Amino acid sequence: MYNVSVKRNMEIDLEAAGNIVAQVLKEDFEFVCQELHELKHKMGNLRDFEIEDFKRNAEIHDAMKILLGYYMTKGDYDEFMELQRVYGNVE
Numbered sequence: 001m002y003n004v005s006v007k008r009n010m011e012i013d014l015e016a017a018g019n020i021v022a023q024v025l026k027e028d029f030e031f032v033c034q035e036l037h038e039l040k041h042k043m044g045n046l047r048d049f050e051i052e053d054f055k056r057n058a059e060i061h062d063a064m065k066i067l068l069g070y071y072m073t074k075g076d077y078d079e080f081m082e083l084q085r086v087y088g089n090v091e
Contacts, residue, residue: 022071026080029064032057033089065090 012020039046039054046054069077084090 018071022068022076025064025068025071029061029068029084030089032061032064033084033087036061037088 036054036057039050039057042050065081068080072080081090
């Protein structure tokens with residue numbers, strides 16, 4: 001979870017900004033994975049818009065993996081992806 005409320009300008013360094021982006025991406029990645037799982041369970045009974053949602057979420061899933069690798073340290077990325085593999089979110 002993230003919550004920021006600022007009434008004045010604040011400065012954060014590049015590393016802190018990257019950590020914030022990584023946290024948002026991690027949460028969004030898990031949400032996209034959940035959506036993909038739900039649509040996979042309905043496979044064969046998907047309506048046209050759900051098929052499009054599935055395709056788009058699959059593209060987003062792959063793109064987010066790349067972005068996560070950019071914003072996270074290799075160790076943190078590997079640990080996160082291993083956890084996602086255990087959850088069935090990545091192969």
